[in-house]
Structure formats: structure tokens, C-alpha cells
Amino acid sequence: MKVIAIDIGGTKIASALVTFDEAGACAVDHVGKVPTCAMEGGPAVLVRVIEQVRARLEDAAGEEISGVAISSAGAIDPATGDVVSSNGKMPGWGGIRLGSEVTAATGLPCRVLNDVHAHALGESRRGAGRGYASSIVVGIGTGVGGAFVGGEHIMLGAHMEAGHIGHVHCAEAAGMPCDCGATGHLECIASGTAITESYIRFGGVGTYERDGETVPMDGAEINRRALELDDGNAIAAQQLAGFALGSVVAGVCSMLDPDCVILSGSVINCGHYWHDAVAQGFAETAMEPLRGTPILLASLGDNAPLIGAAEHFVRSAYADI
Ligand SMILES: [Zn+2]
Numbered sequence: 001m002k003v004i005a006i007d008i009g010g011t012k013i014a015s016a017l018v019t020f021d022e023a024g025a026c027a028v029d030h031v032g033k034v035p036t037c038a039m040e041g042g043p044a045v046l047v048r049v050i051e052q053v054r055a056r057l058e059d060a061a062g063e064e065i066s067g068v069a070i071s072s073a074g075a076i077d078p079a080t081g082d083v084v085s086s087n088g089k090m091p092g093w094g095g096i097r098l099g100s101e102v103t104a105a106t107g108l109p110c111r112v113l114n115d116v117h118a119h120a121l122g123e124s125r126r127g128a129g130r131g132y133a134s135s136i137v138v139g140i141g142t143g144v145g146g147a148f149v150g151g152e153h154i155m156l157g158a159h160m161e162a163g164h165i166g167h168v169h170c171a172e173a174a175g176m177p178c179d180c181g182a183t184g185h186l187e188c189i190a191s192g193t194a195i196t197e198s199y200i201r202f203g204g205v206g207t208y209e210r211d212g213e214t215v216p217m218d219g220a221e222i223n224r225r226a227l228e229l230d231d232g233n234a235i236a237a238q239q240l241a242g243f244a245l246g247s248v249v250a251g252v253c254s255m256l257d258p259d260c261v262i263l264s265g266s267v268i269n270c271g272h273y274w275h276d277a278v279a280q281g282f283a284e285t286a287m288e289p290l291r292g293t294p295i296l297l298a299s300l301g302d303n304a305p306l307i308g309a310a311e312h313f314v315r316s317a318y319a320d321i
Helices: 042-060 098-106 115-126 192-201 219-228 232-256 272-285 301-315
Strands: 002-008 012-020 026-035 067-072 075-077 082-085 110-114 134-140 144-150 207-210 213-216 260-264 295-297
Touching: 002 042, 002 115, 002 301, 012 042, 012 301, 026 042, 026 301, 042 098, 067 098, 067 115, 067 301, 075 110, 082 098, 098 110, 110 115, 110 301, 115 134, 115 144, 115 260, 115 301, 134 232, 144 232, 192 219, 192 232, 219 232, 219 272, 232 272, 272 295
Parallel strands: 002 067, 067 110, 134 260, 260 295
Antiparallel strands: 002 012, 012 026, 075 082, 134 144, 207 213
16 A cells, blocks of 8 residues: 655645555555745645645555645644644744645645654554554654653543653753743743753853854754763753653653553664663652563654654554543
């Protein structure tokens, strides 16, 4: 079975042909990427999405396409394919009837999943979590997101908000204001953005020279400073973030007891200071029977949401659990 998979984010729209063979393997071909230009508004983004579907249809060169599988930013109602709401990074995206608009324009059936959920489903079923019955997937990048995948299903929750591990309270972030409006949440201390903020708060510089230009400090440079320069502020910022993450993940494991934990996102590219701190935070917080829960690293990279959306389409098995 072959589907067109689309991943709609705040900065880019990725697309591909995803093929599942009879042995259960999947292949991703004809990957395309275009800018989202989200500030042009929801209807303009929808036009670009449909253009990408048509471009991949041409790539398929007459091969049978079963439908369109979409991973999208924003709160998504998977039953209808509607974008229920979106944040300020995608103005006017909320309210777009994405699934039915794509079907109307192309004649193809369409199923839509939130991008965090699609990413988690892809990694759980086809990536690092393959062979495990259930997993908690935690994405650590600009923010911190997550999902619980049990069997074929993603836990959605009563308000479609299940899995927001970045907005669990943690001691290390006590009193810090969070983007969600509350205080003291994991994201305030464990996201990539937070690592840079901690580095500067600890006394590190806010800019550095790259290719002859002065640019704002970033996670990759902090990681280099930790590993190559033994920069104490860089090491401390990574350790604080990693320990907080590990301890909150352990708490969530106490609640859900998954077969594995999968870490993904740009922050997993940090070196050993961060990884060791995650392991330490987990070990110090986890209940004894859960201490052996495997903590795995994501393996699908940018293809995870495309594969997850396709998996969702193919299985048509989305349900709350
Ligand atoms: Zn929060």
C-alpha cells in the first residue's frame, strides 16, 4: 500500500511517498520540503499543502495511491481531520477543515494526526520502539512534548492534551514562568531553549562567533563547549536539563509503566553530560521495579511524523485508550 504523507510544521511542509510492503516493511521516497510561510495565514498554507499532495501524485507516476496521511501542528480532531486550534506560530490554521479540504481537492481519502502524535506513533511502531508493546515518547527540542503509545493507539485524553510531559511540574523549575501560563514546568528547564537560557543565567556568554559573524548562543555551541572546552556553565546547563528530564520521565513511568521510553528531538544530540544526567535523574526517581525500563533514542529522524501519519492512515486504528 502506498500513501502520500505530509508533515506540516510552523516552518516547513515535508512530503513523501510512503510504501508498506507485504512483509510489513516501509519505505519513504520522493521526499520534498517547502517553506510553510505560516504568517500568510491558514488558507494560504492549505493551498501549499494541496500543491505538495499533487506534486507527490506526479512522482507516483500512475501507481495506485490509497490516500493522504497528514501530520500537522495544532490540536487536531483525528475523527474529522479538522484543525481544532493552533498557536501564534500558525495564525489562522485553527478552524481549517484540513482532511475534508484535501479530499475535496484531490479526490483521495485523508486522515490527519497531530504532529507530536504522528512522530510518537512512527517511532513506537516503526522506529526505536519496534517490538515493544507500549512506549512513552518524549520529544526535546525548542519545547518538550510527548505521547503515550499503547499497542496501536495513542492516548489522547479528554481534552486532546494527553502526553504534555513538558508541562509536568518539576522541582528544578520551581517558580519559573512557562509558555503555557503556569509556572515550574519541565519545559522551563529541559527544552533546548531552556538549556541556552540556563547557560547564560549561569554566567555563559549570550553570543559567539561563527564563520566571522556574531550569532546568538545555541544548543550545538553549548554542547561543543561542554565537550571540547570543559566549559563549566555549559556542563551545568546540560546536567540540570538532563536530570530534570530523567526525574519527570521516571514519574510518568510510575504512572503508566511503559515497556520503553523513547527520547527524540534535537537535544538528544547532546553529549555524555546530558545523557548521564538523564540516566541519573531517572535512577534516583524511578520506583525499583521500573529502574530497568529501557531508555532508547529515536531512530527515524525527520521521517518519524511522515511514517507515523502513514501508519495511522493504513491501520485506521486511532482510538483513545
Ligand atoms: Zn507549562
